[in-house]
Amino acid sequence: MARSATLLADVCCCIAQRRKSAIERVSVTEVFTDCACTACGCVCDDLSLHVNNQHIVAVEQACSLAESWLLGLAVEQENSTRIDGASASFADAVTEAARILSQSRAPLIAGFATSSTDGQRAAVQLAKTLRAxxxxxxxxxxxxxxxxxxxVGASTASLGEVKNRADLIVYWGCDPVESHPRHFSRFVDSAGMFIPGGRADRHVVVIDAEQTxxxxxxxQFIQVKPGDDFKLITALRSAVKGEVALEKVGDLTNRLMLCQYGAIFYGPGIARQCAPQSTVEALLRLVTELNAHTRCVAQQLGKATGADEVLTWLTGFPLCVNFxxxxxxxxxxxxCANVLLERGEVDSVVFAGSDTICGLSEDAQKRLEQLPVIVLDRTQQNYAFxxxxxxxxxxxxxxxSGTSYRMDHVPIPLRAILPSSLPSDAEILAAIEQALSNES
Ligand code: SF4
Incomplete structure (x- = not known):
């Protein structure tokens, strides 16, 4: 009796131990270091991601934008491959996409700005095949x-150079604390090779229509009325060239001319109510003129720039290419995608990334309602078409894994952290291309 009780206790103990080790196996957390985040153009590559049971459970170094995005990723993305709104298999969706594109005389391929290099390369290859x-x-x-x-050309620098050398930072028409949350802490607050005091050694100016x-x-905050940015740039150019002495811009002119190294980051706010291209051209000319007195660079505070890079390698041009x-x-x-859609000069569209669709004009977006549109996206979206x-x-x-280009055109390697049964954009486009060649 006593022996069988001991045996039972041993078996129970063994089961309990097995259970414990199974739980431990499930809850083992793997930490991936030096991961890159693609949620904005900073492409910060120093994140640590804690993965448990194929799910990101904690993140280190991430800003609030990245944290909510990464922690919100589903364990397994829902596969929402659809044809005309109804669930479909991947093979059927590929066949239907190939059918649409083979019947199209003027296809448009747009988006892919936030894709990795492989996806962008596949998009260019498909455009070549389709003569799109x-x-x-x-x-x-x-x-x-x-x-x-x-x-007009541009004086630029990597973000690393700005961190190491810039003692004057100007944010013009942009609000990095909201749009690129770690830009300020990584490149302004941090100490650099020649800026040992970090933030204390830098003067930061914000020029915008309102407080941000x-x-x-x-x-220093310089408030400009919407549309007056171009006037201010022109006034600064005159002052830098010594043509006029403007009291209002005198302090800023002196700071720009007397700093050791100035970096101007600009965003869409610089061109509120004025022509964006002329305004940026004027700013870039100002920066060129400042280089007669000191070192100064300008950089758009925007998204990743890989699409420009890949198109330029493969075609010689950074955007708006027709085959x-x-x-x-x-x-x-x-x-330009927006112009082609507004004019009704395309008869089918392949889009990657819903954020690009939001950037189209109202008329261009309306046009999408009348066209066959093939969309590649990270999650299922509710489109207006x-x-x-x-x-x-x-x-x-x-x-x-792959490569993404930071806003300063520096390539950053991307790591694969979680498994996924879904295809990448490069794989989807390659499958469509294969289906097209099978048809012909
Ligand atoms: S600043 Fe941008 S790239 Fe860096 S962690 Fe935040 S969202 Fe990601």
């Missing part, structure tokens, strides 16, 4: 800024 137009600019302001840079979260952290003649033709006035085919794709930097 591809415009992957991150926003209309981003396109205007790119064109301004082409017209960033202006509250700045040493209708069998070779790349560049004309931003003619082949009815897509013909929808794919849910794996997320680069979470489910797939």
């Amino acid at each position: 137009t591809i415009d992957a600019s991150a926003s209309r302001f981003h396109a205007a800024s790119t064109l301004a840079t082409q017209n 979260a960033t202006s509250k952290l700045a040493d 209708a003649q069998g070779y790349p033709r560049y004309n931003p006035q003619e082949f 009815s897509p013909s085919v929808e794919f849910t794709m794996a997320i680069d930097g979470v489910h797939r």
